[in-house]
Amino acid sequence: MLSSRPAPQSLQENTFGVTGEAQSLAGSLPDLLVEASRIAANVTAGWHGRRRSGPGETFWQFRPFLAGEAAHQVDWRRSARDDNLYVREREWEAAQTIWVWADLSASMHFQSKQAKSSKQTRALLLMLALSYALNEAGERVGLTGLTHALASRNAVQTIAETLVHENPSSTLPNPEGIRRFSETVLFSDLLDPPDKLEKWMETIASTGAKGHLVQLLDPIEESFPFTGPTRFEDPENGAQLKAGRAQTWQQEYLHRLAVHKDQIRSLARRFDWSYTLHHTNRPALEPLMLLHSRLANTPQHKMRGDKL
Incomplete structure (x- = not known):
């Protein structure tokens, strides 16, 4: 019998390669931030955010005072710094608030050897790239349960620094702070029992917020290519399972995984969330383009499942 988390991890390194312990977040984040910025540049072309001046409480920018405008609009403190007059503009409240989370x-x-990166590294890359793109589009973005939602240019840096200091290991984030009209994006392998995910989604749905699930799987987690004597280990609790002829488990494993993914898709349909399946041997840009389309069309987007 396979465990409730259907992803196998063989200890036979001659069967497939493993990276060992992941690098510390502090060491890996600088490179990931650079790569995320590069990917985000490809996503943001044509992504028009809703941030502009208008009624609101949040400072956006200073702009030059224009002839004909009322004198009371001048920000005299800022204007005193040089010979020009400036107006303080505030952010229009229609900017979206997006909460992001990477399962670490x-x-x-x-x-595995077939993958371009670990699931953790890909989750971080996708989350940071999406955050960059959202910031460039003028949206507010925050790390769910750990930071405020920020529209400033240092929002991504704030998220990265928080990850280093907090080093969160929860599969699902604390939904506290998520409010109506906001959205949350989860990057995870989603291999926990579906009822755990369901309770988390129910909490968020009760606020009126929407969500997007991005399930990340290594390609061998979809194929179960193991043969002969194989030992599997649950990375969460260290429990081990030995198989004399692992190939005889393949059919049952693939059936259970298919049922598990169908349960997640059903939850997404029930709550009107989007669901994307992404394999770590595929380009990172693919799921981001789908998220771009769905977030840009909120709240009119319709839930659909895509495999990438």
């Missing part, structure tokens, strides 16, 4: 739990460290 033990199962996300997994990487």
